[in-house]
Structures are given as C-alpha cells and as structure tokens.
Amino acid sequence: MRLARLGDPGAEHPVVLHGDRVLDLAGVTNEIDGAFLESGGLDRVRDALPDLPAVEGAGGLRTGAPIARPGSVICVGMNYAAHAAESGALPPPHPVIFHKTPNTVVGPSDPVVIPPGSTKTDWEVELGVVIGRRASYLAAPSEAMAHVAGFVLCNDLSERDHQLATSGGQWSKGKSAPGFCPTGPWLVTPDEVDHVNLRLRSWVNGEPRQDSTSADMVFSVEHLIWDLSQYLVLEPGDLVLTGTPEGVALSGRFPYLKPGDVVELEIDGLGTQRQELRAYS
Numbered sequence: 524m525r526l527a528r529l530g531d532p533g534a535e536h537p538v539v540l541h542g543d544r545v546l547d548l549a550g551v552t553n554e555i556d557g558a559f560l561e562s563g564g565l566d567r568v569r570d571a572l573p574d575l576p577a578v579e580g581a582g583g584l585r586t587g588a589p590i591a592r593p594g595s596v597i598c599v600g601m602n603y604a605a606h607a608a609e610s611g612a613l614p615p616p617h618p619v620i621f622h623k624t625p626n627t628v629v630g631p632s633d634p635v636v637i638p639p640g641s642t643k644t645d646w647e648v649e650l651g652v653v654i655g656r657r658a659s660y661l662a663a664p665s666e667a668m669a670h671v672a673g674f675v676l677c678n679d680l681s682e683r684d685h686q687l688a689t690s691g692g693q694w695s696k697g698k699s700a701p702g703f704c705p706t707g708p709w710l711v712t713p714d715e716v717d718h719v720n721l722r723l724r725s726w727v728n729g730e731p732r733q734d735s736t737s738a739d740m741v742f743s744v745e746h747l748i749w750d751l752s753q754y755l756v757l758e759p760g761d762l763v764l765t766g767t768p769e770g771v772a773l774s775g776r777f778p779y780l781k782p783g784d785v786v787e788l789e790i791d792g793l794g795t796q797r798q799e800l801r802a803y804s
Contacts, residue, residue: 524568525709526555526673528587529578532630535587538578539568540709545581546572555710556591557760560655560672565712587630589675589710590653593762596623596704597751598649598679600694602741602766609774614741618750621694623679627704628762631796635680637782638700639803643683644780647767648725648733648788650718651677652744653710658757667748670757673712676793678705678725678786679764683773706762708794716792718744723768726787732777735768 528535529545537548537555551571552559578584600619601607607614637644655672679698686697718737725733742750747765751757772779780786782802789795 524565524712524715526568527589527707527709528555528591529581529584530587531585532587538581539572539575541572545578546575547578548575550575554591555589557594557758560653561657561759565655565672585630586632586708588628588706589708590628590706590760590762592625592628593760594625594758595761596625596628596764597755597761598623598698598764599742599747599766603735603739603768604741605735605739605769606767606771609769609771618742618747620751621698623695623704623764624699627699627702628706629702629704631676631705631707631794632798633702633705634801635702635705635786635798636801636803637780638682638685641682641684642779643772644800645681645683645772646725646727646732646780646786646788647679647681647771648723648790649677649679649764649767650721650723650737650744650790651675651706652748652763652765654757654761654763655759657759658748658752661749661752664743664745664749667745668713670748671713671744672759673710674716674718674793675706675710675762676708676788676790676796677762677764678788678796678798679767680704683779705796705798708796711793721793722791724789725770727777727780728785733768733770737765739768740766
C-alpha cells in the first residue's frame with residue numbers, strides 16, 4: 524500500500540493510493556501517526572479498501588509528509604562506503620548516528636529556505652524507515668522487519684559548516700534547520716518494496732548528482748534497526764534515515780546549493796521529490 528497526506532501545512536488529510544485512485548481514509552483514521560500504526564491501522568486500511576470513497580480534486584492538493592510529525596528522526600551517517608570516502612573517512616566499524624529535530628519533516632515539494640549566511644547547504648537522498656511497532660533490545664537483525672511499518676523517500680539536507688566547523692563534535696546542528704527533512708510523497712508498506720536493492724538518485728538543476736542502490740549500504744536496514752534498539756527505544760511513527768550515497772557537494776566535485784536551485788530526488792517505488800531553494804528573509 525501507498526499512504527499519503529494531502530492538504531495545506533497543518534491540515535493534511537490521510538489518503539491511500541490504490542492503483543490510479545486516491546481514496547479517503549477519513550472513515551478509518553484522522554491521521555497517519557504512531558498511534559495509528561501501533562493500533563493496527565495498516566490492517567484496518569487493507570480491510571476497508573473495497574469501500575473507501577475517492578478524494579475529489581486530489582491532483583490539485585499539496586502533498587505533505589506521509590507521516591505526521593514523528594517523535595524522533597534518527598539518522599545514520601557514512602552508511603555508504605563511497606560517501607564515507609568522499610567525506611574523507613573510512614567506512615565506520617559501527618553505525619554512526621545523529622538526530623534531526625522532528626519539526627524538520629515537511630512535504631516532498633515544499634520549498635527549502637537556506638539558513639541565513641549559509642554557503643554550504645547540501646543535499647542527501649536517503650531511504651527512510653518508518654517504525655510501526657516499539658523496538659527495544661531486539662535479539663537479532665532478523666527481528667527488525669517485524670517492527671517496520673514502511674519506507675519513505677527523504678532528503679537529509681545539511682549545512683556543512685554547522686555540521687562540521689561549528690558543531691562542537693555533534694552533527695545535529697547542521698541537520699536541523701527548518702524544512703531540512705523533506706519526506707515522501709508516500710509511505711510504502713514493506714510488501715511492495717525490495718528495500719535491499721532500491722535505486723537512489725538525485726539531481727540539481729537537472730544535472731545528475733547521486734546514483735546508487737541500497738545494496739551498497741555498509742549496514743543493512745535490518746542491522747540498523749537491531750543496532751539502534753540496543754541503545755534507544757524506537758517508537759511507532761519514528762523515522763530512521765539510513766544514509767546517503769556519494770555525489771554530494773561535500774565531496775568538492777559540485778557546488779553547494781544557492782537560492783533558485785532546484786533539487787530533485789527519486790527512489791524506486793517510493794516516488795519523487797522536487798524542492799526549490801530560497802533565500803532566508
């Protein structure tokens with residue numbers, strides 16, 4: 524299934540995409556969030572599919588993030604060997620994690636404001652994992668997928684000076700500017716996604732930047748969810764970003780983003796994103 528939230532910011536309405544139809548979930552839930560996922564909401568949607576009404580004028584509505592504001596946005600750094608190399612590092616022996624603030628999560632086509640004074644705002648296409656069931660001290664990676672509600676396309680936008688030069692040793696300063704986690708357009712359930720071999724791509728102003736697959740991850744989705752559960756509790760609705768492939772501006776091969784630039788991203792089966800960069804005012 525592909526679930527989405529349509530409407531103006533703060534007034535998004537949950538829907539499910541079934542074939543070429545957009546169906547209203549108002550009779551099933553008023554939100555796609557942790558409580559919905561934890562209470563068996565996805566099964567209720569499957570059961571209700573034959574009777575759900577269509578959403579009129581869906582094509583003219585803004586697409587919001589497919590999940591309401593998560594409790595946590597947990598990110599994994601340097602999880603593709605080539606990206607670690609372009610960052611001047613070796614692949615880590617253990618997952619490197621940092622956090623984005625939950626209010627960075629916005630819609631996939633919302634404009635992105637470059638922080639004031641920034642000259643090093645960067646893009647990062649990433650596979651996102653939405654937690655559907657509480658995960659704590661999992662015994663093995665083989666248990667992880669039972670705790671996954673689905674997958675999303677994310678852009679882990681980064682301000683590299685804030686992340687590296689003035690960070691005090693923690694990356695989150697450079698990851699948490701307003702709107703720095705465009706998410707969606709869809710939450711896609713695991714039965715419809717081959718998450719071990721998804722193609723991830725990004726473009727800036729139509730020029731190719733990143734092109735890799737999730738098969739190149741240093742640590743798999745299953746390993747990451749298991750590993751994270753040893754150190755923190757993953758709650759339903761939480762969002763885990765699994766790292767970005769090579770091809771970002773930090774590599775020195777491409778210029779950083781400036782006002783007027785357009786970033787586009789795509790992951791097989793998870794849809795596309797398009798963000799216009801704007802100056803702060």
